[in-house]
Amino acid sequence: MSANDAPGRDTGITGTTGNWEQLARSAAEPAAQRDEVLLLRELLAFELAGDPYAVPVERVREIVRLRPITPMPRVPEAVLGVIALRGEVIEVIDLRRRLSMPGVEPTRRSRIIVLHREDGCVAGLLVDAVNEVLRLPEDAIAPSAQGDSEAVEALCARGEEFVSLIDLEKVLDVDVER
Amino acid sequence: MAARRSRVRSRRSKAYREFVSEAEEVLERMRADLSDLADQNDAGAEVDPESVNSLFRSAHSLKGMAGMFGLDGLSELSHHLEDVLDGMRLGRVALDSPAASLIDEAVNVFVAELGSLDDPKTPVEGSEAVAELIGRIDSAVREPAAPTDALTGLDLDPALLRALTEYEEHRLRENMRRGRNIHLVEATFEILAFDEGLAELSVAVREAGEVLSTLPSPGAAGESQIRFGLLAASELDTDALRTRLDFPDATVRGVWAPAAAGSSPAPAVEASSDRAVAAPEAPPAADPREIESLKSISDTVRVDIRKLDELMNLVGELVIQRGAVNSIARRLQAEPATARIGRELEKIHKLLDRKIQGLQAGVLEVRMVPLRQVFEKLSRVARRLRRDTDKEVRLELRGADTELDKLIVEELVDPLMHVVRNSFDHALEPADERSALGKPEVGSIRIEAFQRGNHVVIEVADDGRGIDLERLQERGVERGLVDAGDTLSRREVLDLIFAPGLSTRDEVTETSGRGVGMDVVKNNLTALGGVVDVDSQEGRGTTITLTLPITLAIIQALVVGVGGQRYAVPLNSVLETMLVDTQEIQRSDGREILNLRGEPLLLRHLSQEFGLPEIEGAKPHVVVIGLGDARLGLVVERLEGQQDTVIKPVQGPVQNVRGIAGATELGDLGAVLVLDVAALIEDAGRRREAA
Numbered sequence: 001m002s003a004n005d006a007p008g009r010d011t012g013i014t015g016t017t018g019n020w021e022q023l024a025r026s027a028a029e030p031a032a033q034r035d036e037v038l039l040l041r042e043l044l045a046f047e048l049a050g051d052p053y054a055v056p057v058e059r060v061r062e063i064v065r066l067r068p069i070t071p072m073p074r075v076p077e078a079v080l081g082v083i084a085l086r087g088e089v090i091e092v093i094d095l096r097r098r099l100s101m102p103g104v105e106p107t108r109r110s111r112i113i114v115l116h117r118e119d120g121c122v123a124g125l126l127v128d129a130v131n132e133v134l135r136l137p138e139d140a141i142a143p144s145a146q147g148d149s150e151a152v153e154a155l156c157a158r159g160e161e162f163v164s165l166i167d168l169e170k171v172l173d174v175d176v177e178r
Numbered sequence: 179m180a181a182r183r184s185r186v187r188s189r190r191s192k193a194y195r196e197f198v199s200e201a202e203e204v205l206e207r208m209r210a211d212l213s214d215l216a217d218q219n220d221a222g223a224e225v226d227p228e229s230v231n232s233l234f235r236s237a238h239s240l241k242g243m244a245g246m247f248g249l250d251g252l253s254e255l256s257h258h259l260e261d262v263l264d265g266m267r268l269g270r271v272a273l274d275s276p277a278a279s280l281i282d283e284a285v286n287v288f289v290a291e292l293g294s295l296d297d298p299k300t301p302v303e304g305s306e307a308v309a310e311l312i313g314r315i316d317s318a319v320r321e322p323a324a325p326t327d328a329l330t331g332l333d334l335d336p337a338l339l340r341a342l343t344e345y346e347e348h349r350l351r352e353n354m355r356r357g358r359n360i361h362l363v364e365a366t367f368e369i370l371a372f373d374e375g376l377a378e379l380s381v382a383v384r385e386a387g388e389v390l391s392t393l394p395s396p397g398a399a400g401e402s403q404i405r406f407g408l409l410a411a412s413e414l415d416t417d418a419l420r421t422r423l424d425f426p427d428a429t430v431r432g433v434w435a436p437a438a439a440g441s442s443p444a445p446a447v448e449a450s451s452d453r454a455v456a457a458p459e460a461p462p463a464a465d466p467r468e469i470e471s472l473k474s475i476s477d478t479v480r481v482d483i484r485k486l487d488e489l490m491n492l493v494g495e496l497v498i499q500r501g502a503v504n505s506i507a508r509r510l511q512a513e514p515a516t517a518r519i520g521r522e523l524e525k526i527h528k529l530l531d532r533k534i535q536g537l538q539a540g541v542l543e544v545r546m547v548p549l550r551q552v553f554e555k556l557s558r559v560a561r562r563l564r565r566d567t568d569k570e571v572r573l574e575l576r577g578a579d580t581e582l583d584k585l586i587v588e589e590l591v592d593p594l595m596h597v598v599r600n601s602f603d604h605a606l607e608p609a610d611e612r613s614a615l616g617k618p619e620v621g622s623i624r625i626e627a628f629q630r631g632n633h634v635v636i637e638v639a640d641d642g643r644g645i646d647l648e649r650l651q652e653r654g655v656e657r658g659l660v661d662a663g664d665t666l667s668r669r670e671v672l673d674l675i676f677a678p679g680l681s682t683r684d685e686v687t688e689t690s691g692r693g694v695g696m697d698v699v700k701n702n703l704t705a706l707g708g709v710v711d712v713d714s715q716e717g718r719g720t721t722i723t724l725t726l727p728i729t730l731a732i733i734q735a736l737v738v739g740v741g742g743q744r745y746a747v748p749l750n751s752v753l754e755t756m757l758v759d760t761q762e763i764q765r766s767d768g769r770e771i772l773n774l775r776g777e778p779l780l781l782r783h784l785s786q787e788f789g790l791p792e793i794e795g796a797k798p799h800v801v802v803i804g805l806g807d808a809r810l811g812l813v814v815e816r817l818e819g820q821q822d823t824v825i826k827p828v829q830g831p832v833q834n835v836r837g838i839a840g841a842t843e844l845g846d847l848g849a850v851l852v853l854d855v856a857a858l859i860e861d862a863g864r865r866r867e868a869a
Contacts, residue, residue, distance in 0.1 A: 068848040071743065072828075073788030074835050082828055082841055084849035087491050089841040091830045121829035174831045 039138045043156065045163055046113065046127040049101055052163045053127070054134060054156065059168060061114045061122055063130055066106050079174055080126060083112070090114065091174075092124040098171055099151055104128075115168060123172050134158060141165065197247055198292055199482065201240060205292075206551070208236045208285050213558055215273070224356065225273055227349060227388075233281070234263040240288070251308040252291055258315045259284050269348040277318035280311065287311055332360065333433045338393060338407070346391040346409075353388065353411035357436035361419055363408040364395050365428040372404050379425060380408065386422050387412025409433070481544075483584055489541050494824030496534050498843055501821065503527045538822075546581040546728075549627050549636075552591055553578045556598055556625065563602050570609060570620040571602060577627035582634050586726055589706055590636075593699040597638045597722050598623060600695065605642030605720050615717070617641065633708075633750065634728055639721040645714035647671045672712050676700045704856050707748070707839065709806040725806050735823045735842065735852065738801060739816035741790025744850050746823055746842055751855040753802040753809070755817060760798070772800060772811055781811040782862050784853075787837060803855050810859045825852050837861070 043054035044063075064085065069092055071081040078097040082089050092112055097103045109129035117123050134156070141156045153167035211229045218225050241256035259281060265271030287307050294305075329339060329350070342350065354360065363383055367375040376392070383389050388411045395407040412419055416432035423430065504527050510520030553575045560573040582590070606612075606621035613619050618641075627636045647668065654660040654674045678697040696710075703710045708726035727733070727750060735746035736755070763781065764771045770781040779802065785792040793815055801812040823842035827833055833840075839854035 070841070070849040070851060072832055072835060072838070072851065073790070074837065075832055079832055082832070082849045082851070084841070084843035087495055087826065087843065089826045089828045089843070089849050091828060091832045117830060123830045172830070 040135045043134045045131045045134050047129040048127055054163045055166050059115050061116055064112050066110045090122055090124050092126055094126045117172055197243055201243055204236045204239055205285055205289055212282055230267045234267055237263050255308050258312050268344050280315050342391055349390050358411045359415050360434040361410045362431045362433050363410055363428055366403050366405045369402050369404050376406055382423050383408055383410045386414055386419055486545055493538050493541050497822045500534055545583050547584050547587055548579045548581050550578040572620050572622040574624040580627040580634055586706055593702040596695045596699050601640040605640045607643050634726050636724040641719040644716040644718050644720055650674050709856055711806045735821050737818040738814040739818055740784045740814045746850050746852045751803045751805055753804045755801050757797055758800050779811045781813050783813040805856050808859045810862050
């Protein structure tokens with residue numbers, strides 16, 4: 001990664017999907033207003049082993065390209081380590097390993113989604129690729145059908161396929177030996 | 179509908195935060211004033227009226243601030259405080275009355291309420307504690323003070339007397355009670371420049387005593403002139419004051435002098451003057467004292483510590499960029515074609531380096547505050563302890579000017595308080611026990627702060643009963659911390675006091691609870707990158723030593739390499755580094771030891787600590803790290819040089835990883851983890867016992 005990245009957001013997304021930021025900005029408008037009028041939820045859709053997954057847009061702070069990750073000792077395998085991002089040090093979790101899939105070598109499409117955690121910190125989630133922002137009506141989002149999934153909170157119907165909505169609280173909670 | 183989780187906790191507005199910080203400052207000042215008053219009272223000295231006035235002003239500002247933010251409870255509380263203090267400055271409420279003792283309490287309640295404002299559930303009308311306290315203040319104030327009329331003996335126009343404010347009158351009585359001479363100093367000034375002349379005269383009079391009131395006098399010589407009279411109290415008699423003032427235009431007249439015995443006020447100067455003094459409409463005469471205080475406030479700037487953090491971050495990033503410039507300069511110099519440009523860039527880098535160092539030092543300096551504040555809090559605590567228990571203690575404070583990073587000072591207060599309370603509660607024996615032992619009846623706690631290299635050391639030493647090592651070890655066995663048959667060294671036994679929930683005293687006291695807390699102290703210190711040591715001699719006393727880094731912001735780090743990874747070791751914990759031959763390393767019962775100038779040095783391989791592959795055959799470097807008295811040799815593969823770094827906390831749960839204090843950004847190396855030296859040393863000691 002070159003050291004002279006632009007200081008602004010490195011969204012890692014260009015071209016046709018480049019309007020996600022605009023959408024994210026509209027997501028920052030008074031939430032209640034939009035929900036009541038349109039009953040739409042906005043989800044950032046991404047890819048993992050060829051399948052579609054998503055996280056709520058309002059939890060996304062930014063999306064960055066892969067950069068050198070400093071491994072962390074004494075942490076579970078799914079925690080890849082930490083990255084330095086404009087003066088902050090952020091842990092990065094490999095979502096594949098977190099969902100018990102085999103890890104793979106990152107590609108040019110790999111991205112780190114930087115998310116707001118409940119406790120006010122941020123955390124990075126390594127995914128295979130980021131696709132688009134979905135705007136789905138609230139009723140298209142059904143609680144996870146089988147109920148035994150550790151990390152998927154709901155399944156969202158998008159045309160023929162279902163997008164798995166990640167339960168961030170579970171995924172971002174990592175046990176660490178103290 | 180699925181409720182959205184709010185992703186960021188609601189933040190208070192900037193104005194609100196400023197209110198809290200300002201209120202805290204006012205409360206801090208009140209505490210300082212209260213402590214001054216208490217000291218004066220203890221010493222039996224006369225109370226400085228300015229302390230009471232300052233308290234009154236503080237209460238008044240608090241009332242205004244709380245009112246502005248609709249905090250009715252706090253506003254009401256400050257209003258009542260103001261009443262009590264007003265009573266005190268007017269002599270209506272005695273300084274040692276129950277109402278006065280409530281002021282201390284009110285300040286504490288106010289602080290507690292401020293702390294809970296964060297919580298949106300806190301009602302604006304204030305908690306029950308506030309209402310209850312207001313009630314008590316109310317009933318305490320209702321005891322009237324009996325005024326005695328001594329003022330009739332004054333050689334002063336009654337109209338002038340009537341023009342005195344209640345406060346001025348109180349000060350007049352007080353000074354008469356103290357047996358001071360009362361004078362009327364009069365002078366005529368040109369109207370255009372009277373304020374200057376009057377201020378000059380006031381200063382001169384104040385040097386000789388107290389200015390009780392400044393009032394315009396009749397009898398000015400011309401149209402463009404104005405005459406003022408200063409009612410003054412002084413130990414000096416009229417002639418002495420006149421000589422002392424040396425003000426050619428001023429007349430000094432004795433108004434009242436104490437009787438020869440000096441105790442009971444009696445008329446001593448015969449009423450001689452029958453000047454007709456037209457009752458002056460006491461104008462709000464400019465009080466020079468207020469002008470002074472405005473000036474002293476305006477040359478300091480109050481800054482939110484977060485702004486300093488931001489500045490610090492920026493400086494930190496500059497430091498990193500500087501590193502990048504340097505590496506480019508070196509690369510350019512390595513190529514013959516660009517060597518010249520490289521050298522020029524190197525020169526610029528050096529200039530940049532000097533400026534950045536200046537900037538860094540400046541920002542660091544701004545964050546530094548003396549320990550004085552903490553010490554003042556400690557003496558307050560000691561005073562309260564003395565009051566709540568029968569024990570006498572002499573608190574000796576040294577090194578109050580030692581400076582530390584503001585953030586560290588903040589975090590230091592609680593642990594230090596805990597240590598002092600422990601000493602007071604558990605270490606110091608009751609007076610009768612002490613005298614039976616041949617010790618001075620009054621126990622002493624000595625707190626001394628001083629700088630040692632990059633650290634500040636704070637020692638808390640008492641001359642109490644000391645730690646009973648046998649008893650401590652028994653407790654350790656009871657708690658399953660050590661085995662019954664173990665033979666422990668003195669140090670190992672002493673270190674048991676830092677184990678969670680262990681205490682050698684069984685009784686519970688209100689002041690320090692169950693005697694727990696040394697483990698908490700230790701955790702707090704560790705979080706600050708410091709250590710706590712204990713030493714004790716039975717029957718002679720205990721010394722607790724806290725060692726802290728001066729700042730957390732920018733540190734120098736030694737970058738080491740091991741198993742393909744880099745780690746930063748804070749340089750202030752590095753004692754030395756050396757390259758050793760594998761043959762020099764001895765083994766003893768599974769641990770590795772190096773002979774360091776005759777002393778055994780325990781070695782730990784960083785690769786083993788962190789489960790990294792170890793490269794065989796390389797000559798290992800040993801980094802000797804030390805904190806307090808403990809030493810450890812850290813075995814690494816490479817030393818990669820020193821760097822200025824800004825330690826950042828790692829966000830999220832991984833910040834709790836043992837052995838890692840945080841991370842730092844090192845130019846193009848990205849994030850580099852910073853070792854938690856205290857944890858590594860401690861773990862090495864623990865494993866040694868386990869082995």
